Amino acid sequence: MKVERDLHMSRGDGDTSYASNSRLQEKSILKTRPVLHKAVAAALAASSTSLSSSAGGAMIVADLGCSSGPNTLLFVSEVLGAVADRREALAKVHDGQQQQPPPPPPVQPHVQFFLNDLPGNDFNLVFQSLEMFKKLAVKEKGEAVPPYYIAGLPGSFYSRLFPDRCVHLFHSSYCLMWRSKVPEELARGTVSNEGNMYIWEATPLSVVKLYQKQFQEDFSLFLKLRHKELVSNGQMVLAFLGRKNEDVLRGEVSYMWGLLAQALQSLVKEGQVEKEKLDSFNLPFYAPSVDEVRDVIKQSEVFDINHIELFESNWDPHDDLDDSDFMLDSVQSGVNVAQSIRAVIEPLIVCHFGEHILDDLFEMYAQNVAVHLQKVKTKYPVIVLSLKARRTPKYQANDSFYSVFTDSQFM
Numbered sequence: 001m002k003v004e005r006d007l008h009m010s011r012g013d014g015d016t017s018y019a020s021n022s023r024l025q026e027k028s029i030l031k032t033r034p035v036l037h038k039a040v041a042a043a044l045a046a047s048s049t050s051l052s053s054s055a056g057g058a059m060i061v062a063d064l065g066c067s068s069g070p071n072t073l074l075f076v077s078e079v080l081g082a083v084a085d086r087r088e089a090l091a092k093v094h095d096g097q098q099q100q101p102p103p104p105p106p107v108q109p110h111v112q113f114f115l116n117d118l119p120g121n122d123f124n125l126v127f128q129s130l131e132m133f134k135k136l137a138v139k140e141k142g143e144a145v146p147p148y149y150i151a152g153l154p155g156s157f158y159s160r161l162f163p164d165r166c167v168h169l170f171h172s173s174y175c176l177m178w179r180s181k182v183p184e185e186l187a188r189g190t191v192s193n194e195g196n197m198y199i200w201e202a203t204p205l206s207v208v209k210l211y212q213k214q215f216q217e218d219f220s221l222f223l224k225l226r227h228k229e230l231v232s233n234g235q236m237v238l239a240f241l242g243r244k245n246e247d248v249l250r251g252e253v254s255y256m257w258g259l260l261a262q263a264l265q266s267l268v269k270e271g272q273v274e275k276e277k278l279d280s281f282n283l284p285f286y287a288p289s290v291d292e293v294r295d296v297i298k299q300s301e302v303f304d305i306n307h308i309e310l311f312e313s314n315w316d317p318h319d320d321l322d323d324s325d326f327m328l329d330s331v332q333s334g335v336n337v338a339q340s341i342r343a344v345i346e347p348l349i350v351c352h353f354g355e356h357i358l359d360d361l362f363e364m365y366a367q368n369v370a371v372h373l374q375k376v377k378t379k380y381p382v383i384v385l386s387l388k389a390r391r392t393p394k395y396q397a398n399d400s401f402y403s404v405f406t407d408s409q410f411m
């Protein structure tokens with residue numbers, strides 16, 4: 001499996017597509033709204049002071065792992081709404097000022113969005129929905145909508161995506177649990193996680209350590225890359241699946257993948273899947289605890305944490321009783337969970353096992369989930385982070401990105 005080539009959500013807008021099955025992720029965007037709105041206000045302040053001449057004075061905003069479907073444009077809409085609210089608040093302050101002559105009114109900022117995802121993402125669906133989005137935005141908010149521009153940006157967020165110091169706000173929702181690759185020893189088969197696709201109860205400690213190392217390397221690289229691309233005081237809002245249980249073998253997300261692995265084991269017994277195929281299927285995925293996340297941020301030394309929290313969201317995207325342990329209908333919930341996970345993992349399953357197992361696999365998965373939910377109403381832990389880029393000197397002597405002349409050229 002090559003993540004950059006093979007990972008993408010189910011394309012199009014049909015019944016099993018991500019666009020039609022992303023309510024779980026939508027709920028997360030709505031839940032992080034207040035954090036995002038604060039970050040937009042801070043990013044606006046950073047954009048009014050930064051000398052981003054290449055951006056022509058616009059606020060540059062990038063959504064990393066935008067996927068396709070309603071959530072992509074929900075994020076755009078949230079940012080535009082937050083910019084409009086901020087401008088209105090500033091205008092009120094301005095109107096109330098008694099100075100003679102009065103200071104100039106706040107300028108209407110332009111917003112440039114970059115929608116990023118891996119090259120296999122259904123960017124066409126995103127682009128096709130833009131016209132309708134523009135019409136709706138104007139209808140709902142009228143002249144309050146700031147001028148904005150949208151561009152697609154294919155590429156991995158584990159690589160450079162922008163020139164130095166030009167972005168004011170990065171956002172990423174439900175993406176950073178995806179690793180840049182399956183840990184090498186596991187991918188090569190030097191170590192094995194027999195019968196599983198992710199860490200679960202019987203996973204050897206050596207495999208757990210490989211996943212943890214991959215997370216630390218990936219997240220640390222992500223922070224360094226984004227820091228180079230952000231202006232001073234640039235903002236970053238991240239939400240991704242994490243782990244509440246301290247026991248790494250029994251993380252909440254481990255059950256989600258473990259029950260899918262059980263369904264694959266049933267297909268092995270039925271002769272529909274070869275055992276070797278299952279043993280060689282490992283996810284490029286890791287759901288960290290809040291402490292693991294905090295440790296990497298601390299070690300990176302380039303971001304300050306504005307806000308960090310963990311909230312829980314029901315496995316069943318249609319069950320909005322997040323604060324309750326009451327289970328409405330575990331069979332229906334099993335089907336709902338299977339649908340939402342299928343929209344995410346189907347392309348990787350097809351790539352490794354073929355299309356023929358899909359319907360049987362997700363039917364069995366729905367049953368496994370229903371049985372599990374009868375015992376315990378399980379929730380996804382979602383880690384939400386708001387970070388601020390620390391100021392750095394404009395030219396760092398030990399950083400080749402900033403250093404135009406070598407020492408010898410000055411002698």
Ligand SMILES: C[S@@+](CC[C@H](N)C(=O)[O-])C[C@H]1O[C@@H](n2cnc3c(N)ncnc32)[C@H](O)[C@@H]1O
Nearest residue numbers: 025065066067071117118156157173174175178
């Ligand atoms: C579950 S979707 C979330 C999509 C959207 N942000 C939302 O909230 O609905 C995760 C997205 O992350 C993308 N992704 C995963 N790894 C990535 C990487 N290294 N670079 C860019 N995008 C990545 C996937 O392709 C997928 O579209």
